[in-house]
Amino acid sequence: MVGIRKVAGEHLGVTFRVEAGELVIARILHGGMIDQQGLLHAGDIIKEVNGKEVVEDPRVLQEMLQDASGSVVLKILPSYQEGHEPGQVFVKCHYDYDPANDNLIPCKEAGLKFYTGDILQIVNQDDLNWWQARRCVEGGSAGLIPSQLLEEKRKAFVKRDVELAPPGNLCTGVAGKNKKKKMMYLTTKNAEFDRHELLIYEDVAKVPPFRRKTLVLIGALGVGRRSLKNKLLLSDPQHYGTTFPHTSRKPKLGERDGQMYAFTSRSKMEADIKNGRYLEHGEYDGNLYGTKMDSIHEVVEAGRICVLDANPQDSELKRTVDESPRIQTAYGHYFDLTIVNDNLDESYRNLKAALEKVSATQHWVPVTWVF
Structure with missing residues (x-):
């Protein structure tokens, strides 16, 4: 009793x-x-x-x-089973989830709603399909969230009938019927839906403030990346630095090596690219261009933050209005801050404030950075 x-x-x-x-x-x-x-x-x-x-x-x-x-x-x-201590597994969520809209969850009222970017502590992973998690910021009791496996299947559209283990489909205060739920998935060979490419939960660890070695500005053509970069470099040249791209083209009249470009031969660039010595590279008008890793290291070793303005190359991205959401979808989980550059001065202030914040506060970073 x-x-x-x-x-x-x-x-x-x-x-x-x-x-x-x-x-x-x-x-x-x-x-x-x-x-x-x-x-x-x-x-x-x-x-x-x-x-x-x-x-x-x-x-x-x-x-x-x-x-x-x-x-x-x-x-x-009694089952004579003892409870488990909550695990010390923390994840960053890379999708939005609302249990009220999930027809698979065994109990909607027991579900935990979260948004992209939220940090959760996974306290129980005994169930194959439903984990227990709680928010790190708010604490409190745990709720149910889809497991990595369940959400991978749901997003990857693998064609097969999946009969979930009986989920315990009654929670106190909620009526329910004793029946198994089924999920139907569709087959796709598209690489973007490969299970291993899906980012759902990312294992993270909390670290104290640390000095950043690089600042990477990413955006579509015409959004003002170069203007922000130059404004930052001019504001504090002792604190910020940048690299000059290497190129295989011949210098134009009046150009000097090491001012705007570092000039080299095509054969040398091709050999270095093959050996992984370039962070990024591409070809334009028959000439190679790229950012060499050594040039970044030189800026960092001089005690400055290396500012890079990357422009993802993709033949399908024709216009800025099309590029930005696609870049966000493909790379958004890597971004620390998204700036809408309606006003250069305001965007610059937001960028500076973000840099100061990351240098003074604790952060959740991928566990691969730490262990």
Whole structure:
């Protein structure tokens, strides 16, 4: 016999499933009321509520618990499973999720809504399809989110019927029927939907403030990358520096090596490109252009932040209005700040403020940067 305290309408933080004709606790949400009291465990079988026998219809249990308040006494067959300590796994989310719009989640009220860029602590990954997570900033009890595997399948459109394990499709205060949910996926051979290319959750770690070695300005042609770069370089040449691109073309009249370009031979550039000595490179009008890694290292070793203005080359990107959203989609998860350059002075102030902030505050970075 287990006694719990409950406020009418309060979510218990527990979901149920029917197993062999019995009502079983499917999961207990970390930080919820049941978890805090520590009296029930996943796998426990519910037999009675306040002396009333629970039949195998989940709706009966739902009715018993929905409006219950004060002391609630449960008769259970214990599973003798102990709860797990929350894991120290933190992820950065790279998509928006609203459980209210998810027809697969076993309990919408138990779901956790989040947005792109949110940092979550994953506290339980026992379920193949549904993880328990909580927000790092707000803390509090955990909620259900799609697992990496589930969201990969949903986004990759793999053609097959996937029958999810019985999810425990009743949560306190929510009616439900005992049925399995199915997901239908469509096949695609398009490389952009390759499972390994999908960015869903990124493992991150919190690090103290550190000095950045580079500032990379990325944007479509005509949005003012070069103007922002030059304004920053002129404002503090002792703090910021840049590189000159290498090129295989011959110097024009009046051009000097090392002023606007570093001139070299095509064979030398091709050999260095093959050996991975260029950060980026391309060909224009029969000549090679590129940014050499050594030139970046020289700026950094001189104690300055190397400012780079990258222009992603893509034959399909014809106009600025088309380029920007495509760049955002393809590379947005790498961006620290997105600036709409309606006013150069205002954009410059925003850029400077962002640089000062990242140098003085703790940050979540990919774990591959740390370990």
